[in-house]
Amino acid sequence: MSYLAKNYNRKKISFKKGKGSYLYSANGKRYLDFVQGIAVNSLGHAFPKLVKVINKQSKKLWHVSNAFIIPEGEMLAKKLVKKTFAQRVIFQNSGAEATEAAIKVARRYFYSIGKPKKNRILCIKNSFHGRTLAAIYASGSKKMTEGFGPKIPGFDHIEFKNVKPRFPNIRNKIKNNTAAIMVETILGEGGIKPIPEKCLQYLRKICNEKKILLILDEVQCGIGRSGDFFAFEKSKVKPDIVPIAKGIGGGFPIGAVLMTKKVANGMTPGSHGSTFGGNPLAMAVGCTVMDVISNKSFLKNVKKNSQYFHKKLNILKSKYPKIIKEVRGRGYLIGLKLHVKQTLFIKKLIENKLLTIRAAENTVRILPPLNVKKSELDEALEIIDKVCVKYKL
Numbered sequence: 603m604s605y606l607a608k609n610y611n612r613k614k615i616s617f618k619k620g621k622g623s624y625l626y627s628a629n630g631k632r633y634l635d636f637v638q639g640i641a642v643n644s645l646g647h648a649f650p651k652l653v654k655v656i657n658k659q660s661k662k663l664w665h666v667s668n669a670f671i672i673p674e675g676e677m678l679a680k681k682l683v684k685k686t687f688a689q690r691v692i693f694q695n696s697g698a699e700a701t702e703a704a705i706k707v708a709r710r711y712f713y714s715i716g717k718p719k720k721n722r723i724l725c726i727k728n729s730f731h732g733r734t735l736a737a738i739y740a741s742g743s744k745k746m747t748e749g750f751g752p753k754i755p756g757f758d759h760i761e762f763k764n765v766k767p768r769f770p771n772i773r774n775k776i777k778n779n780t781a782a783i784m785v786e787t788i789l790g791e792g793g794i795k796p797i798p799e800k801c802l803q804y805l806r807k808i809c810n811e812k813k814i815l816l817i818l819d820e821v822q823c824g825i826g827r828s829g830d831f832f833a834f835e836k837s838k839v840k841p842d843i844v845p846i847a848k849g850i851g852g853g854f855p856i857g858a859v860l861m862t863k864k865v866a867n868g869m870t871p872g873s874h875g876s877t878f879g880g881n882p883l884a885m886a887v888g889c890t891v892m893d894v895i896s897n898k899s900f901l902k903n904v905k906k907n908s909q910y911f912h913k914k915l916n917i918l919k920s921k922y923p924k925i926i927k928e929v930r931g932r933g934y935l936i937g938l939k940l941h942v943k944q945t946l947f948i949k950k951l952i953e954n955k956l957l958t959i960r961a962a963e964n965t966v967r968i969l970p971p972l973n974v975k976k977s978e979l980d981e982a983l984e985i986i987d988k989v990c991v992k993y994k995l
């Protein structure tokens with residue numbers, strides 16, 4: 603008997619401990635964990651530096667109100683600013699809070715320059731920005747909004763197509779009251795679909811022309827997961843606002859919205875806040891994650907090893923063309939789009955001790971920790987091969 607509400611369809615496994623890329627189940631089995639809390643444990647389970655910092659900070663100070671200066675938060679904000687396009691940061695606790703804060707920052711900016719009616723946000727239909735009321739209506743997915751009306755106004759939608767033109771009719775969708783375009787740089791839940799560099803550049807160009815803001819949601823694809831610190835870096839595009847979460851806490855809940863100084867001007871005292879956001883414990887952990895991931899050789903390694911993994915996955919695709927349709931994604935945000943049923947494939951991988959998770963479009967999401975060993979990638983490849991061989995087509 604579980605006293606939890608049934609809003610999840612949970613797999614019948616629970617874990618008692620984790621170490622690096624592995625999880626150990628309550629009944630003593632070892633699993634290669636390529637879910638990692640859905641791209642959250644960027645450095646794997648129980649990463650020694652994170653264990654150390656959380657122990658040390660827990661003995662000093664856990665929580666103080668944002669009514670006071672929090673040096674650990676000042677430090678993490680500085681690290682984020684030094685590393686990225688951002689000039690200002692607001693801390694939150696989750697991805698949805700970060701995307702909501704991003705929307706608030708955009709609206710408040712136009713309010714602060716005397717254009718309060720410029721408040722609509724243009725998003726991709728069936729994208730994913732979280733589960734709060736505003737975020738589900740931003741995502742524009744029927745499944746997520748069903749039963750949660752009345753509709754939260756203020757969001758318009760464009761299609762993101764797999765073929766050109768990727769954003770049909772986008773110019774006509776931007777009205778005088780549009781404040782911003784908000785997209786995931788790589789659509790995660792939507793099936794691991796990167797927005798091509800040219801399209802990101804095109805979005806920036808339109809935003810400049812129409813004098814509106816570009817929000818790139820890097821909650822899932824940011825903090826090194828794509829092989830670059832931010833997935834948009836390759837395109838050389840500079841966004842105005844970027845919500846982050848997941849990987850920055852390495853397993854500890856942290857969300858943040860990064861922004862330019864120009865848009866941050868609207869966020870005057872009292873305009874936004876969070877009781878827990880930016881607490882010393884979370885910030886100390888975030889600083890350590892940043893120190894590890896920001897290291898040039900760390901990201902170089904992510905790129906090199908993930909390219910090897912993609913290459914090998916593509917070889918499996920050629921070997922099993924009736925099972926694997928496409929290898930999608932970048933870095934360690936990987937999707938295997940299948941011909942066969944995704945749920946059954948995931949079940950077979952679990953039976954062989956490899957954990958993965960679903961995404962839309964019949965895609966299996968593979969999310970190793972960023973510091974995964976090459977031998978562990980090989981182990982996963984062997985399991986996928988083994989599952990494919992046994993497939994009865």
Ligand SMILES: Cc1ncc(COP(=O)(O)O)c(C=O)c1O
Binds near residue numbers: 731
């Ligand atoms: C791109 C994106 N934005 C926002 C969110 C919401 O994050 P959270 O579940 O922490 O609220 C997610 C979560 O998967 C995400 O992938």
